[in-house]
Amino acid sequence: MYSETSTRSLAKTISWRVIATLTTTTIVWLVTGRLTLAVAVGGIEAASKMVLYYWHERWWDRIRAGRKTAKPAVIWLTGLSGSGKSTIAVWLAEALERQGHKVERLDGDTIRDIFPATGFTRPDRDQHIKRVGYLASRLERNGVFVVASLVSPYQESRDFVRGLCGRFLEVYVATPLDECERRDVKGLYAKARSGEISSFTGIDDPYEVPRKPELTIDTSNVSVENAGQQVLNLVQASEQA
């Protein structure tokens, strides 16, 4: 999101005032020789300065100096299937958008739908995570906040993504396995237990708990709003750091 610096506004204030006050003084002097009615001055001033002010604004619009954009971040939600990553991601992306930021939400499942050839073997998952991470880093360096929600079970691939990004915030959604399995929103745990699907994280594939996440949230006993607000606070705190 674009915004103007205080210095830029101050510069505009000074440049405009020089023009406007010189004009007022000159007009009053030319019209009366001694300075006359404020209403007449006001009328002339309004008519003439509107034009000057307008072109002054248009001229400033072409100058890039003193323009800044918010420093974005990659917020990476990792955790078991059903832990609440996507729910938090949706809440967070909306909150950041309301603050005027450009936001892109990258959801592991959604991207897999576009690229159905992506498998669940360790090399496949690893490449998937790294590719989404690469995408995230390219968006970030172009001023976009990225909210990524992927199981991303491997420390090494998460660290690879961290290395690509500027401000990388790893959020471990630490909802315990039994709670995730109890929810089983997509019915995947049932399928994994019955053997219908394999290489399922938490059942027959490992989840490597983040070593040093920026934040850990267990969604067993917190609302979406509470969880989302915790992440939002992290984003704001890390901005000031």
Next chain:
Amino acid sequence: MYSETSTRSLAKTISWRVIATLTTTTIVWLVTGRLTLAVAVGGIEAASKMVLYYWHERWWDRIRAGRKTAKPAVIWLTGLSGSGKSTIAVWLAEALERQGHKVERLDGDTIRDIFPATGFTRPDRDQHIKRVGYLASRLERNGVFVVASLVSPYQESRDFVRGLCGRFLEVYVATPLDECERRDVKGLYAKARSGEISSFTGIDDPYEVPRKPELTIDTSNVSVENAGQQVLNLVQASEQA
């Protein structure tokens, strides 16, 4: 690149003038009862309106309406190895940056270096092209111009990428095979001819000539500047379309 609309500037002009002229009139009336020296008025006006103008600017800075960014595009350079895609891409990316745009250059080889597991079979190439295209489309919808240079030999995968993007400009770098092989910048044609590498586009893997590219350039007899300028003209022409 951010800029302000004429409507926005006009609104600022009017809102400021209402405040400023009312203030001038009121001050003159309060100070003299009849309207006095322009120099005195100018002094008071300058001091007081600088503050008002400044906060007026800061207030406006928080309003998003009437702010626009340039409509970006995905410029997709396709053609044989050695055809001159990357050279044109570098020139074009710099030219777009000089115009104040956000630009990301996506080079097939560079991305392959990051993901060395990507092979050269038809499914591998197809996925590679589609993934880069997905990345391009996400950047584009966040205001970034994308200059992509990939051999991207298949019509179907190029069409897939076209479908993902908003303004997709397919540039066929149509330098003939014998010219590309004569250049052989990376020594790959020699390796492909000797059988050291296989599945090499143009030698033992097909290149599907674009059916309806937005632009076709044969770099045999044109300079980089000339080729780049042709693409730049295309970008500008399609913006007005």
